[in-house]
Amino acid sequence: MxxxxxxxxxxxxxxxxxxxxxxxxxxxxxxxxxxxxxxxxxxxxxxxxxxxxxxxxxxxxxxxxxxxxxxxAGDDPAELAGRIPADHRAFVDALRTRWGVPVRRSEPGHNRLGGMPTEIxxxxxxxxxxxxxxxxxxxxxxxxxxxxxxxxxxxxxxxxxxxxxxxxxxxxxxxxxxxxxxxxxxxxxxxxxxxxxxxxxxxxxxxxxxxxxxxxxxxxxxxxxxxxxxxxxxxxxxxxxxxxxxxxxxxxxSDLDPVVKEKIVAAAATDTEKTTSYTGKPTRQLTTVWTEAWRTPEAPAPLPSPVQQVLARDTVVSAFEHQVTPVMGSAAxxxxxxxxxxxxxxxxxxxxxxxxxxxxxxxxxxxxxxx
Ligand SMILES: Cc1cc2nc3c(=O)[nH]c(=O)nc-3n(C[C@H](O)[C@H](O)[C@H](O)COP(=O)(O)O)c2cc1C
The missing domain is CATH 3.20.20.70 (Aldolase class I)
Structure with a gap:
């Protein structure tokens, strides 16, 4: 003791x-x-x-x-959204189309879906x-x-x-x-x-x-x-x-989505990475198609916190809502x-x-x- x-x-x-x-x-x-x-x-x-x-x-x-x-970088979501450059929006829109992530169902910031990493x-x-x-x-x-x-x-x-x-x-x-x-x-x-x-x-x-x-x-x-x-x-x-x-x-x-629990159990230590692609600050996350996409040469540099969060959250949340499994991850x-x-x-x-x-x-x- x-x-x-x-x-x-x-x-x-x-x-x-x-x-x-x-x-x-x-x-x-x-x-x-x-x-x-x-x-x-x-x-x-x-x-x-x-x-x-x-x-x-x-x-x-x-x-x-x-x-x-x-x-x-600020408090007001609408003002923060106004700071997202067109190139960044276009990059994420292309990813959503490629992965088949539909428009999210819920309102931002007010939904605690079971098992979704809502920090995003x-x-x-x-x-x-x-x-x-x-x-x-x-x-x-x-x-x-x-x-x-x-x-x-x-x-x-x-x-x-x-x-x-x-x-x-x-x-x-x-x-x-x-x-x-x-x-x-x-x-x-x-x-x-x-x-x-x-x-x-x-x-x-x-x-x-x-x-x-x-x-x-x-x-x-x-x-x-x-x-x-x-x-x-x-x-x-x-x-x-x-x-x-x-x-x-x-x-x-744990109320983490069962899909992500399975990923955690299957993951090796090397299946996590430090990335700024979720919040704009470096966080260690499971590697997913989202984290990989932000490492490609065509990816723009992630935006400062919390502007990157405003950019990322609709896609990430929608992936959980619609069970688009390759996009689903967690801090890990x-x-x-x-x-x-x-x-x-x-x-x-x-x-x-x-x-x-x-x-x-x-x-x-x-x-x-x-x-
Ligand atoms: C899903 C998840 C989300 C986290 N979010 C936060 C957070 O909001 N605030 C915080 O202080 N730490 C957060 N952490 C970090 C933990 O507090 C803790 O420092 C870390 O998990 C310890 O290292 P370990 O993951 O190797 O056990 C988070 C960890 C996990 C697994």
Whole structure:
């Protein structure tokens, strides 16, 4: 049990990021900390899911992850759409025709289709982040995580008032001092292997650097972790827990579209790539015809965030609505190479516990032999 686990009130040093409330509740009930990825939700959906979690977690702690973008090209969807050059529109129109993606059925930004990676549909803007925070702060959340830059001062002040811990994600040791200046309680060091927005430094190299720069602030290791051996390795690197995402995508509880779950199970680590083609910021995603198309010589350069999101979302959402399978993907990390089947959250956690115990025993034996 690490000091951070004690502060969080968990007995397994595993934090689990998921967009799916069922996964979050299952992890928290089993002794870890489920963290709801809220950035893609509408405020109404978030309130509904948090009310459900307040009940279903049965007093066990849970967290919420919000994106407070340090840089954003604007807030107004119509104005952002007006910034898309004609060449970019023509490129995407040609792709839609080639792949047979019909016009989308739903309104942008207001549909949480089961299993659709809605982060593409709800724009990553300051206005949206603040609307979500207004909803989240009223719930008994144990940990609030801020991705894409240090949390705003009013979020720091409010989490302190409400006794919530505040975590900041970093992908580079140079970002640590900004997060510390913003007053975070926990640093999540997220390596290159990870799903979603990710930097260029691998977890193995990043974690010890962040631990060294963090002083007394506890560090959680993220990126590529899907087995108990890796949890033990992360603790050996100085982390006090791990933060996981990809390993939950293909769980039985996850509401990810079954087509994409199958892709996750079949994928090797090399079937993911860093791409700016979804949001305009570099995120690690499953390779699909969409990501491949944006790598071809005829592709224009992806637009800045969130203009690229406005350009991409109708095609990507429609592909889910109409099950155009080659276009369907998800944010996913290299850890998909360690996911070999659809299993329940409890089964994944049982394996993690067993593997952790085996790894500790094996390393202790080695150390005893050496000493
Ligand atoms: C589908 C998906 C969407 C993600 N979206 C976000 C997000 O909105 N905010 C965030 O902080 N991290 C996001 N992440 C990254 C996770 O928080 C986590 O850092 C990452 O998954 C850890 O690495 P792993 O995927 O190798 O386990 C996402 C991850 C996945 C799998």
């Amino acid at each position: 690490t000091p951070l686990c004690r502060r969080l009130g968990i007995d397994l040093p595993v934090l689990a990021f998921s967009h799916c409330r069922d996964v979050v509740a299952a992890v928290s009930r089993a002794g870890g900390l489920g963290v709801l990825g809220a950035a893609s939700m509408t405020p109404e959906d978030l309130d509904r899911d948090l009310t459900w979690l307040d009940r279903e977690c049965a007093g066990r702690p849970y967290g919420v992850d919000l994106l407070f973008p340090a840089k954003s 549909d709800h724009l990553m803007t300051h206005a949206n982040a603040h609307a979500l925070w207004e909803v989240a702060r009223a719930h008994p959340i144990r940990l609030v995580a801020s991705a894409l830059g240090p949390p705003p001062a009013e979020v720091r002040a409010e989490t302190t008032r409400r006794g919530m811990l505040l975590a900041g994600l970093v992908g580079d040791p140079r970002h640590v001092r900004h997060q510390l200046a913003a007053g975070v309680d926990v640093l999540v060091a997220q390596g290159y292997e990870a799903a979603g927005h990710t930097g260029d430094i691998t977890t193995m190299v990043l974690v010890p650097q962040v631990v060294a720069a963090a002083g007394d602030v506890p560090v959680v290791a993220a990126g590529g972790i899907a087995t108990g051996r890796q949890v033990v390795a992360a603790l050996a690197l100085g982390a006090q827990a791990v933060w996981t995402g990809s390993v939950w995508l293909a769980t039985a509880e 990390g290299q850890a998909v190479g360690l996911v070999t089947g659809v299993r329940s959250v409890a089964a994944v956690l049982d394996d993690l516990r067993m593997q952790m115990a085996d790894a500790v025993e094996a390393v202790t034996r080695l150390a005893d032999d050496a000493g």
